[in-house]
Amino acid sequence: MLESKAILDWNTISAKRNSTPISYKELNASIRTSIKNNQRRIKLMEVLGQRFIGAGLECTEKDPIEIEINGIPGNDLGIFMDGPTITVKGNAEDQVGNTMNNGTIIIEGDCRDVAGLSMRGGKIFVEGNGGYRIGIHMKEYQSQIPILVLGGAGKEFFGEYMAGGILLALGLKFKNSHVVNLERAVSPNLGSGIHGGKIYIRGDVPDSYLGVGAMKTRFSEEDIKILLPIISEFSKNFKIDEDFILEKAFTKITPGSHRPFAGYYTAKPI
Amino acid sequence: MREVIAMAVESNIRHNIPPKFFVQFNRERCILCKRCTINCSYGALSFNGERIIADNYQCVMCLRCALMCPQAAIKIEVNSFQYAPHYNYDDRIRRIIYEQSGSGGVLLASSGCDLPYHHIFDDLLIDACQVTNPSIDPLREPIETRVFVGQKLPQLTPEMDSRDVTLEMEFPPNLEIQEPLIVGHMSIGSISYNACLSIYKAAQEIGTLAGSGEGGLHKDFYKYKNYIIGEIASGRFGVDMKYIKGVAAIEIKIGQGAKPGHGGHLPGEKVTKMISETRMIPQGSDALSPYPHHDIYSIEDLAQLIGALKETTEYQVPVGVKIAAVHNVAPIASGIVRAGADFITIDGFRGGTGAAPRIVRDHVGIPIEVAITAVDQRLREEQIRQNVTIFAGGSIRYSADLIKIIALGADAAEVCTPVLIAMGCTVCQSCHRGLCAWGIATQRADLVQRLDVNLASKRIMNLFKSWNEELREILGAMGIDSVESLRGNKDRLRYVGANPKIAEVLGVKHAGE
Amino acid sequence: MKKISFANMPHLKDDKVFDACGIAGFINLDGQCENGSKVKQMISILKERENGLGGGFAVYGVWPEFQDQYCLQLLLDDETAKERVEEYLKKKVNIVKDEQCPVSHNIHPAPLIWRFFVDVPAKEENPDDFIVELVMAIHSEIAGAFCLSSGKNMAVFKGNGWATEIADFYKIEQYKGFMWLAHSRFPTNTPGWWGGAHPFNILDYSVVHNGEITSYGTNRRYLEMWGYKCKLRTDTEVIAYLFDLLMRKQKLSKLVTCNILTPPYYNEIERMTTGEQHFFKLLRMNYGPAILNGPFSILVACNRPVPSLIGLTDRKKLRPLIAGISGDGNTVYMSSEESALRYVSPELSMVWAPTAGTPIIAELGVGLISQGTERLLRPQKIGAEIA
Numbered sequence A: 001m002l003e004s005k006a007i008l009d010w011n012t013i014s015a016k017r018n019s020t021p022i023s024y025k026e027l028n029a030s031i032r033t034s035i036k037n038n039q040r041r042i043k044l045m046e047v048l049g050q051r052f053i054g055a056g057l058e059c060t061e062k063d064p065i066e067i068e069i070n071g072i073p074g075n076d077l078g079i080f081m082d083g084p085t086i087t088v089k090g091n092a093e094d095q096v097g098n099t100m101n102n103g104t105i106i107i108e109g110d111c112r113d114v115a116g117l118s119m120r121g122g123k124i125f126v127e128g129n130g131g132y133r134i135g136i137h138m139k140e141y142q143s144q145i146p147i148l149v150l151g152g153a154g155k156e157f158f159g160e161y162m163a164g165g166i167l168l169a170l171g172l173k174f175k176n177s178h179v180v181n182l183e184r185a186v187s188p189n190l191g192s193g194i195h196g197g198k199i200y201i202r203g204d205v206p207d208s209y210l211g212v213g214a215m216k217t218r219f220s221e222e223d224i225k226i227l228l229p230i231i232s233e234f235s236k237n238f239k240i241d242e243d244f245i246l247e248k249a250f251t252k253i254t255p256g257s258h259r260p261f262a263g264y265y266t267a268k269p270i
Numbered sequence B: 001m002r003e004v005i006a007m008a009v010e011s012n013i014r015h016n017i018p019p020k021f022f023v024q025f026n027r028e029r030c031i032l033c034k035r036c037t038i039n040c041s042y043g044a045l046s047f048n049g050e051r052i053i054a055d056n057y058q059c060v061m062c063l064r065c066a067l068m069c070p071q072a073a074i075k076i077e078v079n080s081f082q083y084a085p086h087y088n089y090d091d092r093i094r095r096i097i098y099e100q101s102g103s104g105g106v107l108l109a110s111s112g113c114d115l116p117y118h119h120i121f122d123d124l125l126i127d128a129c130q131v132t133n134p135s136i137d138p139l140r141e142p143i144e145t146r147v148f149v150g151q152k153l154p155q156l157t158p159e160m161d162s163r164d165v166t167l168e169m170e171f172p173p174n175l176e177i178q179e180p181l182i183v184g185h186m187s188i189g190s191i192s193y194n195a196c197l198s199i200y201k202a203a204q205e206i207g208t209l210a211g212s213g214e215g216g217l218h219k220d221f222y223k224y225k226n227y228i229i230g231e232i233a234s235g236r237f238g239v240d241m242k243y244i245k246g247v248a249a250i251e252i253k254i255g256q257g258a259k260p261g262h263g264g265h266l267p268g269e270k271v272t273k274m275i276s277e278t279r280m281i282p283q284g285s286d287a288l289s290p291y292p293h294h295d296i297y298s299i300e301d302l303a304q305l306i307g308a309l310k311e312t313t314e315y316q317v318p319v320g321v322k323i324a325a326v327h328n329v330a331p332i333a334s335g336i337v338r339a340g341a342d343f344i345t346i347d348g349f350r351g352g353t354g355a356a357p358r359i360v361r362d363h364v365g366i367p368i369e370v371a372i373t374a375v376d377q378r379l380r381e382e383q384i385r386q387n388v389t390i391f392a393g394g395s396i397r398y399s400a401d402l403i404k405i406i407a408l409g410a411d412a413a414e415v416c417t418p419v420l421i422a423m424g425c426t427v428c429q430s431c432h433r434g435l436c437a438w439g440i441a442t443q444r445a446d447l448v449q450r451l452d453v454n455l456a457s458k459r460i461m462n463l464f465k466s467w468n469e470e471l472r473e474i475l476g477a478m479g480i481d482s483v484e485s486l487r488g489n490k491d492r493l494r495y496v497g498a499n500p501k502i503a504e505v506l507g508v509k510h511a512g513e
Numbered sequence C: 001m002k003k004i005s006f007a008n009m010p011h012l013k014d015d016k017v018f019d020a021c022g023i024a025g026f027i028n029l030d031g032q033c034e035n036g037s038k039v040k041q042m043i044s045i046l047k048e049r050e051n052g053l054g055g056g057f058a059v060y061g062v063w064p065e066f067q068d069q070y071c072l073q074l075l076l077d078d079e080t081a082k083e084r085v086e087e088y089l090k091k092k093v094n095i096v097k098d099e100q101c102p103v104s105h106n107i108h109p110a111p112l113i114w115r116f117f118v119d120v121p122a123k124e125e126n127p128d129d130f131i132v133e134l135v136m137a138i139h140s141e142i143a144g145a146f147c148l149s150s151g152k153n154m155a156v157f158k159g160n161g162w163a164t165e166i167a168d169f170y171k172i173e174q175y176k177g178f179m180w181l182a183h184s185r186f187p188t189n190t191p192g193w194w195g196g197a198h199p200f201n202i203l204d205y206s207v208v209h210n211g212e213i214t215s216y217g218t219n220r221r222y223l224e225m226w227g228y229k230c231k232l233r234t235d236t237e238v239i240a241y242l243f244d245l246l247m248r249k250q251k252l253s254k255l256v257t258c259n260i261l262t263p264p265y266y267n268e269i270e271r272m273t274t275g276e277q278h279f280f281k282l283l284r285m286n287y288g289p290a291i292l293n294g295p296f297s298i299l300v301a302c303n304r305p306v307p308s309l310i311g312l313t314d315r316k317k318l319r320p321l322i323a324g325i326s327g328d329g330n331t332v333y334m335s336s337e338e339s340a341l342r343y344v345s346p347e348l349s350m351v352w353a354p355t356a357g358t359p360i361i362a363e364l365g366v367g368l369i370s371q372g373t374e375r376l377l378r379p380q381k382i383g384a385e386i387a
Helices: A024-036 A221-238 A242-247 B035-039 B064-068 B091-103 B193-206 B219-227 B241-246 B273-279 B299-312 B329-338 B358-363 B368-381 B399-407 B417-423 B453-478 B500-506 C037-044 C079-092 C127-141 C163-170 C216-225 C236-249 C254-261 C274-290 C338-344
Strands: A011-014 A041-048 A066-072 A082-088 A102-107 A123-126 A147-150 A163-169 A172-175 A178-181 A196-202 A214-217 A250-255 B021-025 B045-047 B052-054 B074-078 B106-109 B124-126 B147-150 B174-177 B181-185 B228-232 B249-253 B319-324 B343-347 B389-393 B412-415 B493-495 C021-028 C055-060 C070-076 C094-100 C112-119 C145-149 C154-159 C179-185 C200-202 C205-211 C296-302 C308-313 C322-326 C331-335 C348-352 C360-363 C367-371
Touching: A011 A024, A024 A041, A024 B299, A041 C338, A066 C338, A123 A221, A147 A221, A163 A221, A196 A221, A221 A242, B021 B052, B035 B045, B035 B064, B064 B074, B091 B106, B106 B358, B124 B399, B124 B453, B147 B389, B181 B193, B181 B228, B181 B453, B193 B219, B193 B417, B193 B453, B219 B228, B219 B241, B228 B241, B241 B299, B249 B299, B249 B343, B299 B319, B299 B329, B319 B329, B329 B343, B329 B368, B343 B368, B368 B389, B368 B399, B368 B500, B399 B412, B399 B453, B412 B417, B417 B453, B493 B500, C021 C037, C021 C205, C021 C296, C021 C308, C037 C055, C037 C163, C037 C179, C037 C338, C055 C163, C055 C205, C070 C079, C070 C127, C070 C154, C079 C094, C079 C112, C079 C127, C079 C145, C127 C145, C154 C163, C163 C179, C179 C205, C179 C296, C200 C236, C205 C236, C216 C236, C216 C274, C236 C254, C236 C274, C236 C296, C254 C274, C254 C308, C254 C360, C254 C367, C308 C331, C322 C338, C331 C338, C331 C360, C338 C348
Parallel strands: A011 A041, A041 A066, A066 A082, A082 A102, A102 A123, A123 A147, A147 A163, A163 A196, B181 B412, B228 B249, B249 B319, B319 B343, B343 B389, B389 B412
Antiparallel strands: A172 A178, A196 A250, A214 A250, B021 B074, B045 B052, B124 B493, B147 B174, C021 C179, C021 C331, C055 C154, C055 C179, C070 C112, C070 C145, C094 C112, C145 C154, C200 C205, C205 C296, C296 C308, C308 C360, C322 C331, C322 C348, C360 C367
16 A cells, blocks of 8 residues: 655644634644644644644654744744744744754744753754743764854854854844844853854954853864855855855853863862 | 853862772782772772782772672771861761862762651551451462552542443553562663663563653663553653654653752763763753753643643653652642643652762752652642552662651652662662662773673562561561552551651551551 | 631741742723623633732723722721721721622632722822821721722732632622723742732733742832832732833933833943943943842833733843734733733734833833734834834
């Protein structure tokens, strides 16, 4: 018997019933049922704060899952997710991509605090601004390298505790449907406690903004090779001119050492 | 670049202080086999061509050399060199100050608190039956010690009564363990691969649970997943879908007794290639877990993470929370239950650790005896006690402590240090250095292979078996044939200590009453 | 059956209450009054943040005929408690009007809610202080009575239940105001005490709060030096009293007050101009014990000098706060989540999250005087763009 291929049409699920938002449990259960029925392209309508959308969903590249969210998804969008693609047609709330392992999240708006917390792989693209502690404690191992790109600016503690992965802040803003540069892409305490991974900021970064153990480093060929495909994908996602982005110089931030707190503790027995 | 908090004006301007330990050789018995020099991993012993010599400053009194010497020719002594006596500024305080002024660092330590705070357990005695009701013989009659871990219901509804009620049926997920004792969380990283494997094998054989610790689960250990509680700590090390969906239960670690308020700490010396792979951080870097979970800043955030985990596991797996015993432990526990936790672990201030600032290890937290009492009491007052299973940890040293903590209100206890000791640990408090000569708290391959997995796991099984038998002996003497009837049964304890306020706080009568 | 008291605090040893919650509020800049259904809708979508053990609302501009009287809205155990209070009030103030607050029967058992519109005797030099003392006296001396609110032309409705249940109990759809606050609670102490819900109020300062004030002990002792009695064992109480102390008694502006409560860190001060450095250091030196520490996001509503809505978070932004302006520019919304804003106003001309420790302030008839994006000492012009 032929294995049924995944149905290509979008399955539309409304997140409201009789103009009242449904609970997150019900919404997420509908998503799981849809996937079980091989309807792996899901369009959610009138989402209003439901949490944990995409929690723990797994899929491979060959057998993808796509979710389009119309409305405002609640906290923990894509938490523990491993493979699917989620697109949000608007702003998101806190903890986007929390402990995410793989997959892609595209936000056509702003995200709030702690996006990409403990991210282990996959990609997050945010068109607008982010809040506090973006990319905190991202990790990487060999080919598992998470990527998080903010189109706008991040607030304080961008990349705090970073242990791996790639973080970008582009300092762009949409104004009357064309793109301008923001004054600054980042805030103080940048990369505080970073001991692995790389942060790329478009524009300059005042020294006073560097967090504990964070250091500006020279660009190399390697960095260009890393950045170009990421910027290309970002531009495609939000229909922005790639050249405009690349016109401005980037600052690269890396760990001053992989053990920034080595001298802090003393291990001798007393 | 902003330097790390420039604490040290200049580091390594160490004082001349006498070594803490002295290695003594019985030169007559020594046959110069040099086994001791190979066994010592701290660089304290060497052969100078003529005889074995000791660099006493390196010795940590782990006793590996002494116990491996075929001639029993080595004795380790606490150095009797003394400073002029001063009751207040005793030797210990003076050494601490010398060390700090010499290095400018925060003193790191491992294992549990070693200060002489009073043991409340030792002031409690257990009742036995005489005449008015019979004691039970554990050898010939059944005495049951099985415990179920997870949320229970306030009542079963009539439709359930008419069918065969099994645990899976519309009942919150529960796990069955054969005795009220589990192995607590020790991460791969803080302890070795062999040590972890020994623990998980033993847990499977005994039929109980073992904690994974916050380092994630090595791929080789997934065959024991049905006996493993997966920890999700602030560093989120090793947390992927395979882990979340694989383990038998999930525990969110908010804190541990040894260092309330602090995150996990794995010194760079122990972050080998294997650890780098499991934790996804650069090799050699310190694996410092953030102090809070950065998505838990308030009680409703904890409810959110519990909700996320239950949603991700489709409500099939018990999700619990571990906290350190602190002053407000009772209302905090109440909040945790209301946030949806299926089990709570309370870790007392004496709990052990692979690495913690000494000052936190020794001075922060409260004793587990009062913490469990407070939590049990509060949850009962709010009529939510049956919503959770409570684990007690933080220096449950032997089965007497186990029995007493169950009588004070816990469902079961979790132990770590006794398990390490069962594997051969001598509690020398040097785990944070990664040089454990016994192959337990190290990642160095040459040392790890010293720990025989078969032997170690059998020893842990023996430990659990003997504690269970002792539990049954005492239950029998108390005339109780099921451990459920011991839980919270404070009436069967009496206080014999000097401070009646403690008895009052514990809700235990004084002996004679 | 043991009788529960709604007004008296239960004897809960000396435990602190931990709160986790949802907050919401809005102000119509042109003063247009509307009923409570909108704010009820806003708080209903924040259900994940509560656990059914507390909810409450505050409304401003609600008593146009009695706007010069202090409205003492009281939570009473029963008729006898009401009689006790009435007797007490008759001795102290002129009661212009009093009435029972109509309630539904969806909550059992329920307290008696009664309100008194009062004038302070002319001989009193400081009518505000007089009312504050009166309220503190009611709390400590009259059994079975608790003052929900004591301001002019405003009222607080709160109790033990889900926020929407409380909204229905008090029939908030029957009241109209230009500014509303709402709160849904997740406390961790024994339920049953209606007085423990938010908003907390003193005179016309009302506060709804999400988070925990770790500096509570220090703040409390500081306020006690100034004569406030912090009896309600919930940290939110100190926030309300701090606003009263700094804004009303010390006549500090809203912006200066917020700069005291969430002052800049020293490395931020070092980046300022010399004049500003000096000023901020003085503020910290002098008002150290008033600093609010710990994770929090609060909404504060007040009538004076201009009716205003203030939104503020802690300096590390550990609790969420989102603000938005309606499509027609007339309403400023603030809440824990954007979904609360979108639910009642799908079209928003602007949505943003403030910078940590920086207040969003909206004034009646004026608009936004501080957007919460940069630290200000003086109000800025409205209409500036959010970066």
